[in-house]
Amino acid sequence: MASVEIIDVRKSYGDQEVIHGVSIPISNGEFVALVGPSGCGKSTLLRMIAGLEDITAGNIRIGDKVVNALPPKDRDIAMVFQNYALYPHKTVAENMGFALKLRKTPKAEIEGRVKKAAEILDLVPYLNRYPRQLSGGQRQRVAMGRAIVRAPQVFLFDEPLSNLDAKLRVQMRAEIKELHQRLKTTTVYVTHDQVEAMTMADRIVVLHDGIVEQMGSPLDLYDRPANLFVAGFIGSPAMNMFKGTIRATGAPHFETADGTRLPLAAVPPGLDGRAAVYGIRPEHLSLGGELKAQVTVIEPTGAETQVIARLAGEKIIGVFRERVSVKPGEMIAMSPDLKLVHLFDAKTGLRLG
Secondary structure (H helix, E strand, C coil), X not given: CCCEEEEEEEEEECCEXXXXXXXXXXXXXXXXXXXXXXXXXXXXXXXXXXXXXXXXXXXXXXXXXXXXXXXXXXXXXXXXXXXXXXXXXXXXXXXXXXXXXXXXXXXXXXXXXXXXHHHHCCCXXXXXXXXXXXXXXXXXXXXXXXXXXXXXXXXXXXXXXXXXCHHHHHHHHHHHHHHHHHHCCEEEEEECCHHHHHHHCCEEXXXXXXXXXXXXXXXXXXXXXXXXXXXXXXXXXXXXXXXXEEECCCCCEEEECCCCEEEXXXXXXXXXXXXXXXXXXXXXXXXXXXXXXXXXXXXXXCCCEEEEEEECCEEEEEEECCCCCCCXXXXXXXXXCHHHCEEEECCCCEECC
């Protein structure tokens, strides 16, 4: 195991810079997820750690060694891709042990490492099968097993679950997290799925247009997003947001352009009259109260009901544990948990208070 340190790293393709001075410290044994929309630079950053992309500027350190000039095979890392990349003509055991065979590792040691990894991943019954005889989830486990047998200092995962169906993704999510808890190997995991990042990682790095928007634990990012981008990206369904003005006259409130008043617990000092964005997560709304919205869609899931409605000319989503007996076109009364309201500056997008 080893720490990984990304130090003011930049990446350019010709005159186009796509990674703009990113610095990320990753502790020994930590599971860090790089998350963000397509094109944000997360896979490029992972490939630079792996040595598959050159670094334009900055340094990447694995353990106590700067690895900028080292080829991938000398970085003591193992990478798991989204497309499995298994050899179709080799058995599961041969796929898992192939990297060790190339290193001329003794046959007995290869067999021992493959067997141990197969036991960890419940692949022992499949060691003599070929990839075409396996399900998608089993193939992904083989790809993980191939990484495990190398006993690397760092695991790198590049959207490994994106080709799986929804149920299998949930299962594999738990298996990867359990694997990390067992092996304690430093892990860098790239995904566009913020739910994956939230449920698996010790720490999340949110990337956008080649810069780091925020780093922190999953709950840090959920509870105190640093800006509008993080607030809108972390959480599912996304945070409800309304543009308007903070008002301290009378009861503290937030006033939208059409005069709708959204309640506030208090107005932070110096923010009266400030143009801002009011944010409230769907799960932090409750039924009943002073906000009256017109229902457009009801989505019951059994355990909860998602209501999509219109308020102050904007879409608002509420997620309720109770059964909701309203129909599209009817009005629904909701109220926000005032302790969980978020305010952001209208110009900069930065969190207020």
